[in-house]
Amino acid sequence: MMKRIIWLISGLNRRMMKLLFALALIAYIASVWGTYTNMRLWLLSERRFVIWSKEIPTCEIPVRKGSEENSDHRWGGVCGFPPDGQADDGHEVTVVDNFFTGRKRNVEHWIGHENFELINHDVVEPLYIEVDQIYHLASPASPPNYMYNPIKTLKTNTIGTLNMLGLAKRVGARLLLASTSEVYGDPEVHPQNEEYWGHVNPIGPRACYDEGKRVAETMCYAYMKQEGVEVRVARIFNTFGSRMHMNDGRVVSNFILQALQGEPLTGNPEEHTILEFARLIKSLAQDDPQRRRPDIRKANMMLGWEPVEGLNKTIQYFSRELEHQANNQYIPKPKAARMKKGRPRHN
């Protein structure tokens, strides 16, 4: 046997040996390259997001996403809950919601997608997961919702934000805070640019939201300066759009719903005309900002952002919502009367 092997080897001439060696080298390079490319693909597709739900309807904010080498601004619906398309782009998206104002219907088209996960969790409690980017959109945003439980609103914006920054710090994630134009309170400067510090009543009925978001912003910058957490803050002005709640209570959705149902446009179902409504607001809402208008020049220059005309889309959306509501209303069927002692009886 041994003799046979020696005979075989000695039978190979130098040329053959060289050829075999070259083939082995090519096979080795190919296998190393394969692992490398696989790893790159894996790393890029492993980008994970966590989204905290909020009933902010669709508005378009540019998000820098994907790998650093792919650093063009892409339009991701940060507020379009969740950023539609990101799960399809190979990103793993985790949506975290306590469904205080959010609805499962807003994400139902993602349920079952291999890159999508929905966690029912309250941001006020700590959360330990692995993520690369955090979109912290938690908190009710419409005045009737945030005033419904002001302490909960404050907890969400303070303790909730602390937890998210703690998570960002632990995993080295970048965090975007959805802040608000309400940080300007009742502004004395028009239009408002981001250098303006605001004019907020700290004990007024809106304070839970205004001051909650102000301290959330402060926390973001404290974590950035002290802990090196990468943060972004977007001050979102009044928004409207698809996936907005029918009971949102803000004037645009109220008007659209009333118009679609052929009712007078009052803005508020308990009041009467627009004029009366306007007078009422003026007299009652000392805490309500008289005028708020963003200075969008910087956003336009740096991000190429321009407001999109979404009114028609919003009207179409509410029209579908009304139809859905009409088709899905639970109307209990009348029970058949049962006879007892000769008399019909209803249970």
Ligand SMILES: O=C(O)[C@H]1O[C@H](OP(=O)(O)OP(=O)(O)OC[C@H]2O[C@@H](n3ccc(=O)[nH]c3=O)[C@H](O)[C@@H]2O)[C@H](O)[C@@H](O)[C@@H]1O
């Ligand atoms: O009190 C202090 O002196 C310290 O407070 C924080 O440190 P720490 O309280 O340890 O908490 P963080 O790591 O900042 O996290 C904040 C919160 O986020 C929450 N968290 C943290 C990590 C995580 O993965 N998930 C999560 O929900 C925890 O509830 C935690 O309490 C600061 O980060 C420190 O710089 C500061 O020195």
